[in-house]
Amino acid sequence: MSGAELLAAHSGVLRTRVGACWPGTRAVFRGQDLHRDLAGASSMDLFLFGITGRRFTDGELRLLDGMWALTGYPDTRLWNNRVAALAANARSLPSLAMAGGIAASDARVFGGGPAFFSIDFFLRAGERRRAGEEVEAIVADELAERRRILGYGRPMSSTDERLPPLVALAEREGLAGGLHFRLALDVEQALLRRKPFLKLNYAGATAALAADLGLTARQYQLYNVLKTLLGMPPCVVEASEKPEGALMAMPCANVIYEGQAPRTWLKRRQTAHS
Amino acid sequence: MTPTLTTRIWREEPEPGNPFATRAAHCHGYDVYGEMLGHAGWADMLFLLFRGEAPWPEQAELLEMLAVALANAGPRDQAVHAAMASAVGGAPAAATLIAALSVGAGRRDGARDVFDAMKAWEDCGFDLAAWQQRLAGPAPAQQRLDLWPESGRAAGFDPHGDAAAGIVVQALDTLAGLAQAERLRWLARHRAELEAAAGLPLAMGAVAAAALADLGFSPEQGEMLFLLLRLPGAAAHALEQRAMGFKRFPFPAVQLEEAA
Numbered sequence: 275m276s277g278a279e280l281l282a283a284h285s286g287v288l289r290t291r292v293g294a295c296w297p298g299t300r301a302v303f304r305g306q307d308l309h310r311d312l313a314g315a316s317s318m319d320l321f322l323f324g325i326t327g328r329r330f331t332d333g334e335l336r337l338l339d340g341m342w343a344l345t346g347y348p349d350t351r352l353w354n355n356r357v358a359a360l361a362a363n364a365r366s367l368p369s370l371a372m373a374g375g376i377a378a379s380d381a382r383v384f385g386g387g388p389a390f391f392s393i394d395f396f397l398r399a400g401e402r403r404r405a406g407e408e409v410e411a412i413v414a415d416e417l418a419e420r421r422r423i424l425g426y427g428r429p430m431s432s433t434d435e436r437l438p439p440l441v442a443l444a445e446r447e448g449l450a451g452g453l454h455f456r457l458a459l460d461v462e463q464a465l466l467r468r469k470p471f472l473k474l475n476y477a478g479a480t481a482a483l484a485a486d487l488g489l490t491a492r493q494y495q496l497y498n499v500l501k502t503l504l505g506m507p508p509c510v511v512e513a514s515e516k517p518e519g520a521l522m523a524m525p526c527a528n529v530i531y532e533g534q535a536p537r538t539w540l541k542r543r544q545t546a547h548s
Numbered sequence: 549m550t551p552t553l554t555t556r557i558w559r560e561e562p563e564p565g566n567p568f569a570t571r572a573a574h575c576h577g578y579d580v581y582g583e584m585l586g587h588a589g590w591a592d593m594l595f596l597l598f599r600g601e602a603p604w605p606e607q608a609e610l611l612e613m614l615a616v617a618l619a620n621a622g623p624r625d626q627a628v629h630a631a632m633a634s635a636v637g638g639a640p641a642a643a644t645l646i647a648a649l650s651v652g653a654g655r656r657d658g659a660r661d662v663f664d665a666m667k668a669w670e671d672c673g674f675d676l677a678a679w680q681q682r683l684a685g686p687a688p689a690q691q692r693l694d695l696w697p698e699s700g701r702a703a704g705f706d707p708h709g710d711a712a713a714g715i716v717v718q719a720l721d722t723l724a725g726l727a728q729a730e731r732l733r734w735l736a737r738h739r740a741e742l743e744a745a746a747g748l749p750l751a752m753g754a755v756a757a758a759a760l761a762d763l764g765f766s767p768e769q770g771e772m773l774f775l776l777l778r779l780p781g782a783a784a785h786a787l788e789q790r791a792m793g794f795k796r797f798p799f800p801a802v803q804l805e806e807a808a
């Protein structure tokens with residue numbers, strides 16, 4: 275089926291396997307009654323069940339929960355937090371503040387981007403490792419093809435303060451011995467032999483642990499949407515209490531202009547630019 | 549040291565007694581409130597902001613006509629649908645535009661599709677054989693895992709059409725008649741060959757991509773402008789549906805299938 279016929283088949287009715295609600299009666303969540311079969315499920319439990327369609331153990335959920343909590347930094351200077359805080363200080367709505375902050379977390383240099391490409395690497399590398407290939411060869415091939423491996427190195431500091439508590443949490447839950455996390459540590463050694471600052475970072479460590487929990491890259495991308503969420507509410511609360519428009523106020527003199535000298539609109543060129 | 553921000557776009561002069569109040573503002577050197585206001589149009593300002601130069605009349609004409617073509621995709625469009633769905637529940641105005649942007653950002657009829665199509669212009673230019681080779685195979689962005697979900701087809705083409713829609717052809721033919729429309733004219737001339745290579749009919753995104761490339765915008769600038777230019781219709785439809793109320797807004801029947 276294709277074209278208009280395909281669209282017509284999807285018109286007027288929603289066919290779904292993930293669930294629906296019948297107000298006054300019940301709600302079904304991935305085939306289970308939300309209030310009966312899933313009674314007592316935590317938010318993280320439902321979140322991961324919603325993403326993957328499978329239930330995780332309590333220990334796995336504590337690790338997934340901790341992976342959010344350990345990077346919940348209420349530093350208003352951080353770009354995503356700053357978006358949320360600026361909205362609050364501009365007297366916008368909390369929902370809009372959080373929506374903007376969350377969307378800004380889907381970045382290339384932090385948050386969603388490194389996490390996504392990092393788990394993609396570990397899943398591909400894990401397959402090769404299972405096939406018996408050496409870590410050194412995997413790293414060399416990856417660097418030759420893509421020049422870098424995301425999940426290693428950190429622009430601001432080569433040490434990642436989140437790793438010791440993350441590793442402790444994973445060990446406490448018995449989840450630090452998986453193939454991908456061990457691979458992450460071996461890859462770190464291979465990279466450190468090349469560049470001494472390429473230590474495993476939080477994005478890499480959490481991606482490897484998530485790969486050991488069986489998440490695909492797309493599933494992990496969705497889990498990561500809220501990974502830095504927890505730092506935002508304190509920033510929003512404080513910014514809403516500051517005088518409106520005062521957050522990170524910038525005087526004209528602090529804007530350094532490096533553009534065109536003053537010119538006259540009415541005498542602008544009316545012919546093609548070179 | 550107080551942190552500073554650097555820009556080549558905007559210069560503000562402060563009021564003598566208040567460094568936070570603006571006495572005069574210049575955009576790429578032009579006095580916005582002292583001279584442009586009253587003499588410059590919306591398309592002039594858009595072009596100036598993104599390109600850093602005032603458009604010459606043919607460029608302003610093309611941008612303005614493109615803005616009209618893109619202003620409203622209609623209530624069946626998924627981005628407009630999202631804006632309306634947000635509005636009928638009574639969510640704030642910004643939520644309706646966030647809804648429209650979130651959907652309209654995507655690869656299906658969205659800004660990412662335009663970005664991909666503009667990349668194709670950068671790579672293939674006016675080389676028909678290069679276009680045909682590109683359209684026949686997987687798009688470069690999809691040969692490797694990308695943050696954006698795969699679309700499974702060439703950018704700028706309609707996955708569900710059997711022939712280019714009338715409004716797409718009308719938009720292409722009209723825009724291609726303008727002086728600045730070099731790529732648009734080439735696209736109109738070679739539409740049949742390109743559609744044959746892609747195995748799909750042309751979509752509005754391809755028209756927008758060609759027009760934005762003709763205006764000298766980069767794929768990044770084109771993606772941003774496409775998002776921006778499609779908002780008016782989403783906003784108007786959202787306000788209309790909010791006023792009509794949710795009881796008149798479609799709420800389809802559900803058919804629950806066995807969980808996977």
